[in-house]
Amino acid sequence: MTAEMVAPAWMHTQITAEQYDSWSEEQCAGIEIVDGMVVVSPSASKRHNRLARVMVNGLDAAAGADWNADTDFDVRLQDVPLTNRRPDVVVYRADTIDLTPTRPEHVLLVVEVVSPGSETTDRVVKVDQYARAGIPFYWRVEQAPTGVPLVYTYLLDPAAKTYRDGEVFTGTVKAVAPFTVEIDLCAL
Template sequence: LANALDAAAGPDWNADTDFDVRLQDVPLTNRRPDVTVYRAETIDLTPTRPEHVLLVVEVVSPGSETTDRIVKVDQYAKAGIPFYWRVEQAATGVPLVYTYVLDPATRAYREGEMFTGAVKATAPFSLTVDLGDA
């Protein structure tokens, strides 16, 4: 997914899997999303700031359900990150991708599209990737 996002994002954005995001300074809150899409020109700023991030992706694993479904969603929205995707493994073994879009007026996410197996997104940029191949 990170490679597909990186390719689809174009030259202005990078997608990385090992990238810290400083959500706030007080209290100090850093997160390391499973995938972060950020402005390419800010690659040397570590940790990156929310205003440089376009999309964060979290892959839910046993033990991270509450954090990924509730805590991080709220933190990323309050930090102003425009897009949040959550990847879950269905009982069938097919990945499910839930997408969220920030409402800047409320600093909360509204639900976007949900994809089963293959992602065919138009926002934040056009992307088609079969997660079954990943």
Template sequence: MREQIAPDLYDSWSEEQCAGIEVVDGMVVVRPSASKRHNRLARILANALEVAAGPDWNADTDFDVRLQDVPLTNRRPDVVVYRAETIDITPTRPEHVLLVVEVVSPGSETTDRIVKVEQYATAGIAFYWRVEQAANGVPLVYTYVLDPATRTYRDGDVFTGVVKVAAPFPVEIDLGQI
């Protein structure tokens, strides 16, 4: 029988041990391997968000965000915009995070479209972007904004080709370079 993992045990594992997994309700979930297109898209988004965010925020890829301690739930969003002053604080908590981006891939559709939306909203993360890799090669970006009173996301704008938003900060990202 499998047992739930406690935060202190998980925190003792190396980065290499944690790299390809998430922990949901205390149980290890193996993440599917990302394609080169997926990784490039995440990197382009992270780089553009990093530049636009200014000095108070960092944008990075592929690290844990601890959504809850009991039962342990750690997610690894494809892109995270977080407070620069928390760069050395581990684990990264929802209150450190402004925006998470998930790039939908085969095998992550339900998790990225339904499960993570609810988890990130419940945790209080203000902005969520979901990127769909369209068959024509031009990604679609769905944006969501947290309603703090209900801890649910409201639908924002949908972009194809170029993402141009004013919040959480002004940024324009050309997705045609994929």
């Protein structure tokens, strides 16, 4: 076994929020932290990235002055043990743009685009984590075999800290919550 084949030591031990916060942006790219352990995310496909970009552009345009939509940054779900997720799309309070880390109370909506290899995480694990963190809305984009994306929407039940099923959209999202938005996902 060569030295290049051995994973770095930090991949085998639980890390703290303080340790993670000292890492560079390059070190944090492409990973999430779950219960203090580094989870490496595989590179997304072009279709995945395009779906996320179309979603973020549509949500950002519809969100109004109080909310921003963006992608590729951490949401700190809990400090101990450290859990940082990097949703495909995040709608967050505009007045928190310079606050780091982004916390669940800053977030209105997270969107995950399901890819091969992320099915269980996006359909089960993240749904539970985002709900327990109190994020009001969760949307899941499925890349259907027909080529027409399906968007499943969920609304938080704050007392139960679980999501209730919302509307399901095929191809075009025409939602009224958390704000009115129409996004055509057919023209990828």
